[in-house]
Amino acid sequence: MKNIAVIGTGYVGLVVAVGLADFGNRVTGVDIDDVKIAKLNEGKLPFHEPGLKDYLEANIESGRLSFTRDISSAIPKSSVVFLAVGTPPRRDGSANLEYLESSVDAIAEHARSYTLVVTKSTVPVGTNRALGKRIRARGAAAEIEIVSNPEFLREGRAIQDFFHPDRIVIGAESERAREILVDIYRALKLSEVPFLWCGIETAELIKYATNAFLATKITFINQMANLADKVGADIALIAKSMGMDGRIGEKFLHPGPGFGGSCFPKDIRALASTGDSFGVDMSLVKIVAAANEEQKARVVARLKVLLDARLNGLSIAVLGLAFKSNTDDVRESPALRVIADLLKEGILIRAHDPQAMDNFKILFPDISYCDSGIEAMKGADAVLILTEWNEYRSLDFSLMRKVMRGKVLLDTRNLLDPKRAREHGFIYRDNGRSTDSV
Numbered sequence: 001m002k003n004i005a006v007i008g009t010g011y012v013g014l015v016v017a018v019g020l021a022d023f024g025n026r027v028t029g030v031d032i033d034d035v036k037i038a039k040l041n042e043g044k045l046p047f048h049e050p051g052l053k054d055y056l057e058a059n060i061e062s063g064r065l066s067f068t069r070d071i072s073s074a075i076p077k078s079s080v081v082f083l084a085v086g087t088p089p090r091r092d093g094s095a096n097l098e099y100l101e102s103s104v105d106a107i108a109e110h111a112r113s114y115t116l117v118v119t120k121s122t123v124p125v126g127t128n129r130a131l132g133k134r135i136r137a138r139g140a141a142a143e144i145e146i147v148s149n150p151e152f153l154r155e156g157r158a159i160q161d162f163f164h165p166d167r168i169v170i171g172a173e174s175e176r177a178r179e180i181l182v183d184i185y186r187a188l189k190l191s192e193v194p195f196l197w198c199g200i201e202t203a204e205l206i207k208y209a210t211n212a213f214l215a216t217k218i219t220f221i222n223q224m225a226n227l228a229d230k231v232g233a234d235i236a237l238i239a240k241s242m243g244m245d246g247r248i249g250e251k252f253l254h255p256g257p258g259f260g261g262s263c264f265p266k267d268i269r270a271l272a273s274t275g276d277s278f279g280v281d282m283s284l285v286k287i288v289a290a291a292n293e294e295q296k297a298r299v300v301a302r303l304k305v306l307l308d309a310r311l312n313g314l315s316i317a318v319l320g321l322a323f324k325s326n327t328d329d330v331r332e333s334p335a336l337r338v339i340a341d342l343l344k345e346g347i348l349i350r351a352h353d354p355q356a357m358d359n360f361k362i363l364f365p366d367i368s369y370c371d372s373g374i375e376a377m378k379g380a381d382a383v384l385i386l387t388e389w390n391e392y393r394s395l396d397f398s399l400m401r402k403v404m405r406g407k408v409l410l411d412t413r414n415l416l417d418p419k420r421a422r423e424h425g426f427i428y429r430d431n432g433r434s435t436d437s438v
Ligand code: UDX
Pocket: 151, 152, 153, 154, 155, 156, 211, 214, 218, 251, 252, 253, 254, 255, 256, 257, 258, 259, 260, 261, 262, 263, 264, 323, 324, 325
């Protein structure tokens, strides 16, 4: 059993803290946000994540997990410190590392014996080595070693991803660090999760390469879907067949209104910026970023055509505000851009999301928020589906026709049956399965 501090209790940090405590370690979660810390110590989640609350409560109850604002007390009693603070994008796309820097400064100041620093935050190549230098330059009293251990968990499936990861990547340079991490992750080793040991720079780049590749895969299928729409082909079958090719794989081939979230958009910008600073052509990821913006803009352009170019004064029901289902996270959600564009056109928005309305309200306080999808559709000229929540897969077409004023239905996530929608009289469009050219 190790004493571990996890700095940062966001999506990654909190799941890691809870998971490491569940493996039997004594974990202290550290965050600068007082309100969050108070909430967490009461076993309350600061965000929606299926299954996380039970693990949080059970591990607090067992005495293995607690939270504090006081980094100076958490560091000296921890032999291992995980860094899971945010690395938000700066204006030029590069990652802002100030939270990481202040965390390692605190570690340098307060560590009293050998401390292993494990970076979970996604950081540009070279950052961990630079942080190591920074620690040494501050003349830390104790020996401090830094390793890179990128986290691949997805929001909405974080518990499953933490306990059953595809692989654990560790960029470490000493046998001592390696032994400590094997000990911490013993439970995963026993369940035969593959461990990939590598150099620090390799581990840093693995994370960016993975996210940029996935973002590229989504963008590829989005553009194929746009083409399928024009030529009357079916993207579902195209994606299925592509997925049957073992070299491609079936996942991440679902077209949509563009990818969002706290990782992909930020990480591809940071990767492009890293390429620029090393003079290496990363034009592919730059094109992915631009194409993703186009994909979001395309939603309103399509609605315009479907509604005969007269959007001003119309009412549109928007179903789904989160960047994907099973989360209340709206960071870089396509809904942000789409709703901003619709408001510019003079549209009245009636929005619904099962989890993300409170977060969306902070950014868009003046649109109407409704308790259910069907409530949002009352009097609407069109329905726009932006997030693949399960409850939107079984919409009652007859009831919708009764409560709506119009009959346009734009399903950007391909949730509904085009044939049935059309049988109910809808002007139905989706992403690449319809034969119409809008
Ligand atoms: C992602 C990575 O998957 C994870 O490994 C990393 O640690 C953090 O970033 P997350 O942001 O939680 O995780 O979301 P993810 O499920 O990967 O989806 C990202 C975006 O892509 C969402 O907007 C989603 O709707 C979109 N997407 C995903 C598609 O449009 N089509 C797909 O086929 C898959």
